[in-house]
Structure formats: C-alpha cells, structure tokens
Amino acid sequence: MSTESTRASGTSVHDRQRDRAERGVRTRDAMAALRNDRPSPPRRRRPAMVALSILLIIGGAAIAGLLALNLDSREPVLVLAQDVPAGTEITTDLLRTTPVASEGLQLVPEDQAAEVLGTYTRVPVSQGQLLDVTMLTTAEPMGEGRAQVGVPMTAGLVPPGLRSGDEVRLVRTGTSAGDQVTPLAIGLVLSTSAEEGGGLTGGEGGDGSATVLVDADSADAVVDAAGSNLLGIALVRRGVAIDDADLRALGDG
CATH class of the missing domain: 3.90.1210.10 (Antifreeze-like/N-acetylneuraminic acid synthase C-terminal domain)
Incomplete structure (x- = not known):
C-alpha cells in the first residue's frame, strides 16, 4: 500500500513540475509575441534632410512671390x-x-x-x-516746302521690294538709248500699294504705285515724268527715319 501511495505521490509531483514548466514556456512565448506586436519607435529624422526640406519650401515660396510681383508690375x-x-x-x-x-x-x-x-x-x-x-x-512730313506725289512702280524702272521709309532718287529716263537721264529729286517713300494691299511692287513681277514725299519745287517735274511713264526710281537707303534732318535733306536733293 505504501509503495502505491509513494508512486502516486511521485507521479503527481512530477506531473505538477512538468505542468509548471510548460506554463512557463507558454508565458515566455506569449510575452515575446506581445513585444513583437508593439509598434517600433519612430526613427529620428536626419537634421540635413529636415534642413533641405525647409530650404525647398522657402525657395518655392520665394519664386512664387517673385512671379506674383512680376505679374503685378505689368x-x-x-x-x-x-x-x-x-x-x-x-x-x-x-x-x-x-x-x-x-x-x-x-x-x-x-x-x-x-x-x-x-x-x-x-x-x-x-x-x-x-x-x-x-x-x-513731332516733325510734320507735309510741312512747308514739301509735297506728296503718287508715282507708278513700273517693273524694270523700280528696285524690288521698295517699301515705306526708303530714301529714293527720282530720275527722268530718256525716250531712247542716247537720251540723257535727268535727276529730279530725292524722295522718301511714305507707302506702297503692296503695303496697303492694293497691288504688287515694281520689280517683283508686276506694277504697283507708291506715295513719295519730295520737295515742292520738284513735284511738278516728278508728276510729269510719271505721267509720261519715264520715271525711274533708285534706292538710296533702306528704312530712313523721318526727322527734321531727313526732311530738310529732301530740299537739298
């Protein structure tokens, strides 16, 4: 009887120790799992990255401000x-x-x-x-001593591409090869039919017309040569600006 009691008691002690050991293992596993489930602490940002981000923000704001100022300055x-x-x-x-x-x-x-x-x-x-x-x-083109004349721009007698602002020399051509060419005036082209949408300019495959500013004393001779189809035009300078000096020069031509 005592032997059986001792075996039962020994078995019970052994079982209890094994149970406690198993419970300890489970407890440690549970605590380890709990630690793994906890969120990791936030990483510390690098100071250089933070400074760069701030500089980018400030730079973007400055550029936007400059653009706004430029728009407002218009x-x-x-x-x-x-x-x-x-x-x-x-x-x-x-x-x-x-x-x-x-x-x-x-x-x-x-x-x-x-x-x-x-x-x-x-x-x-x-x-x-x-x-x-x-x-x-402020110099008036049609001042005292000047006149505007309309002249034909006949192909062969006019340089190609004549346009407003060009200084030209107006001459009377001869009726034959032996006739002398007579200079008439220095003029300033004010407009051409091509610029006004009314035709081709001379020398570009068709005839046209131009309004030329000349000194008043030469106007009659220019009109007479133009009416007789004996007016030739030579280009002197491109794009002459109209000012007092240029207008006075017309009378000296």
Whole structure:
C-alpha cells in the first residue's frame, strides 16, 4: 500500500513540475509575441534632410512671390492697331493697349496717350507693335516746302521690294538709248500699294504705285515724268527715319 501511495505521490509531483514548466514556456512565448506586436519607435529624422526640406519650401515660396510681383508690375502700354507707313500721324483710332512689364523700356503708358497724339511715325510700324518713343517725331512730313506725289512702280524702272521709309532718287529716263537721264529729286517713300494691299511692287513681277514725299519745287517735274511713264526710281537707303534732318535733306536733293 505504501509503495502505491509513494508512486502516486511521485507521479503527481512530477506531473505538477512538468505542468509548471510548460506554463512557463507558454508565458515566455506569449510575452515575446506581445513585444513583437508593439509598434517600433519612430526613427529620428536626419537634421540635413529636415534642413533641405525647409530650404525647398522657402525657395518655392520665394519664386512664387517673385512671379506674383512680376505679374503685378505689368502695366498697359500703347500698341498700333494697324500697319502704318513712316510719316503717319498718330490718331486715337490707331492706338490699342496691352499689358507688359515695361520697366527700363521706352514704351508709352496708356495714361500718356494724349502726349503722342498728333506726332508722326519716323519709321514704318506694324500692327500689334509696341509703340516706342523713338519711333515718333513731332516733325510734320507735309510741312512747308514739301509735297506728296503718287508715282507708278513700273517693273524694270523700280528696285524690288521698295517699301515705306526708303530714301529714293527720282530720275527722268530718256525716250531712247542716247537720251540723257535727268535727276529730279530725292524722295522718301511714305507707302506702297503692296503695303496697303492694293497691288504688287515694281520689280517683283508686276506694277504697283507708291506715295513719295519730295520737295515742292520738284513735284511738278516728278508728276510729269510719271505721267509720261519715264520715271525711274533708285534706292538710296533702306528704312530712313523721318526727322527734321531727313526732311530738310529732301530740299537739298
């Protein structure tokens, strides 16, 4: 009997020790699993990356600010509403406005439009071109001692591509090979039929016409030669600006 009790008691002690050991293992496994489930602590950001991010943000804001300032600095300035030849008087119907950043330029602000009315273009100006004060003069092309004449631009007697602003020499050609050529005047081309959409210019496969500014004393001779189809035109200079000196030179030609 005692032997059986001792065996039962020994078995019970052994079983209890094994149970405790198993419970310990399970407890350690559970705690390890719990530790693995915990979120990892946040990584510390590198100071250099943080500084670079701040610089990028500040730089982007500065660029955006500069763009906004440039947009805000635009102001309306005058532009030409149509193509005009040299010597054209500036009137209200020839002017339009467009906003531009005009700092450092010689453009004409919209609020100064009254100051350019009544002036004249010194050079040909294209539609949409910004109006610059250097393009204008107060010298009136049709002043005392000057006259505008209409002349034909006959192919063979006119250089190709003649246009407003060109300085030309007008001569009377002979009726035969032995006749002497007679100089008539130095003139300034104010417009051509090609520029006005009314025909071809001479020397480019067809005839046209031009309006030329000459001194008044030579006007009759120029008209007579043109009417007799004996007027030749020679190009002297391209794109001459109309100013007092150039207009006085017409009378000296």
